Amino acid sequence: MSVPGAELAGVWGRNLEKTHAYAARFLVGAVAPSLDALLAMDLDAVYIATHPDSHAAICAQALRAGKHVLCEKPAAVNTRQLVEVIASAEQNGLLFMEAMKPPFFPLYRKLKAHLEEHPIGPVGYVRAGHCDATLAPDYPLHFPALAGGGIMGIGPYEAFLALDWLGPLKRVQTMGRLSAAGVDAFAIFQTEHEGGMAQLHTGLDLISCGDAMLAAPRGYVLLHANWWNPTRATIHSIDGRRVVLDEPFEAGGFNYEIEHFCNLIRSGTLESPVITHALSLGMAQLLESARTELGVRFPGE
Numbered sequence: 458m459s460v461p462g463a464e465l466a467g468v469w470g471r472n473l474e475k476t477h478a479y480a481a482r483f484l485v486g487a488v489a490p491s492l493d494a495l496l497a498m499d500l501d502a503v504y505i506a507t508h509p510d511s512h513a514a515i516c517a518q519a520l521r522a523g524k525h526v527l528c529e530k531p532a533a534v535n536t537r538q539l540v541e542v543i544a545s546a547e548q549n550g551l552l553f554m555e556a557m558k559p560p561f562f563p564l565y566r567k568l569k570a571h572l573e574e575h576p577i578g579p580v581g582y583v584r585a586g587h588c589d590a591t592l593a594p595d596y597p598l599h600f601p602a603l604a605g606g607g608i609m610g611i612g613p614y615e616a617f618l619a620l621d622w623l624g625p626l627k628r629v630q631t632m633g634r635l636s637a638a639g640v641d642a643f644a645i646f647q648t649e650h651e652g653g654m655a656q657l658h659t660g661l662d663l664i665s666c667g668d669a670m671l672a673a674p675r676g677y678v679l680l681h682a683n684w685w686n687p688t689r690a691t692i693h694s695i696d697g698r699r700v701v702l703d704e705p706f707e708a709g710g711f712n713y714e715i716e717h718f719c720n721l722i723r724s725g726t727l728e729s730p731v732i733t734h735a736l737s738l739g740m741a742q743l744l745e746s747a748r749t750e751l752g753v754r755f756p757g758e
């Protein structure tokens with residue numbers, strides 16, 4: 458286990474064979490025969506890593522069972538579901554955090570510290586995007602029933618980047634095309650925030666670079682691909698100076714957000730100061746606006 462002081466005490470999956478294989482590989486204490494059985498175990502928290510269509514229901518069940526929750530992105534299918542999950546966490550006095558890994562990577566933290574010490578002014582424009590046409594036809598993102606599409610699969614990272622540097626969302630404009638199954642196969646969404654504007658793209662039928670750029674009055678930052686698992690940033694200043702930051706990550710990169718989450722539990726903090734509930738709601742609003750403008754709706758909506 459790559460997170461100091463944390464232990465994978467139990468796991469549940471709907472496919473028992475796969476779940477046992479997972480438990481053996483990651484040295485998990487016990488395989489629970491059902492989700493109810495898992496939630497009845499003496500656990501501090503659960504980490505939900507199913508597809509987005511099931512996130513809100515499992516979050517609600519875990520919170521009712523008194524467990525703190527770390528839930529993979531996007532934490533719910535839409536804003537309405539996320540509002541309910543957050544309200545349930547607050548009512549039960551439990552920690553709820555959406556798993557959004559980039560801000561916890563060593564490089565991202567180093568970049569923020571560097572810009573504090575060597576400011577280039579407030580970021581006023583963010584450009585980010587990624588398309589992946591290599592995903593197999595049965596990959597979950599191709600299916601509306603699993604709340605798929607590029608906006609839901611890749612878009613959460615881009616929504617995070619825009620909100621993190623530009624602040625609260627004001628409006629979204631989207632262009633794109635749908636797949637035969639009815640999810641977005643390609644989308645460009647531009648957003649206006651209190652601190653500036655972003656141009657974002659995502660897709661399942663093209664290949665693109667996966668880098669990002671943050672523009673400010675006295676310089677710009679290139680976050681090199683893949684920016685959501687960041688290891689290199691180049692800061693170009695208006696005076697011609699160029700600074701390259703390099704910072705590798707360990708153990709897949711999920712370990713940093715999990716360590717942050719565990720520290721919040723230990724200190725009795727019920728909301729992450731990094732991935733705040735307001736930030737998660739902002740991401741949900743941005744994604745929902747972008748996909749509904751394209752006509753992407755999921756079963757039950």
Ligand SMILES: NC(=O)c1ccc[n+]([C@@H]2O[C@H](COP(=O)([O-])OP(=O)(O)OC[C@H]3O[C@@H](n4cnc5c(N)ncnc54)[C@H](OP(=O)(O)O)[C@@H]3O)[C@@H](O)[C@H]2O)c1
Binds near residue numbers: 470
């Ligand atoms: N792939 C990545 O690198 C990555 C990175 C960051 C975040 N995420 C996020 O992590 C989540 C999972 O993505 P993934 O790529 O890991 O998917 P995945 O490899 O298909 O794994 C999803 C798992 O969830 C289980 N599952 C799905 N729906 C379920 C339900 N309704 N009830 C119980 N179990 C269910 C699946 O079980 P079966 O095997 O029985 O289908 C499978 O074990 C998504 O929200 C995604 O955005 C993924």
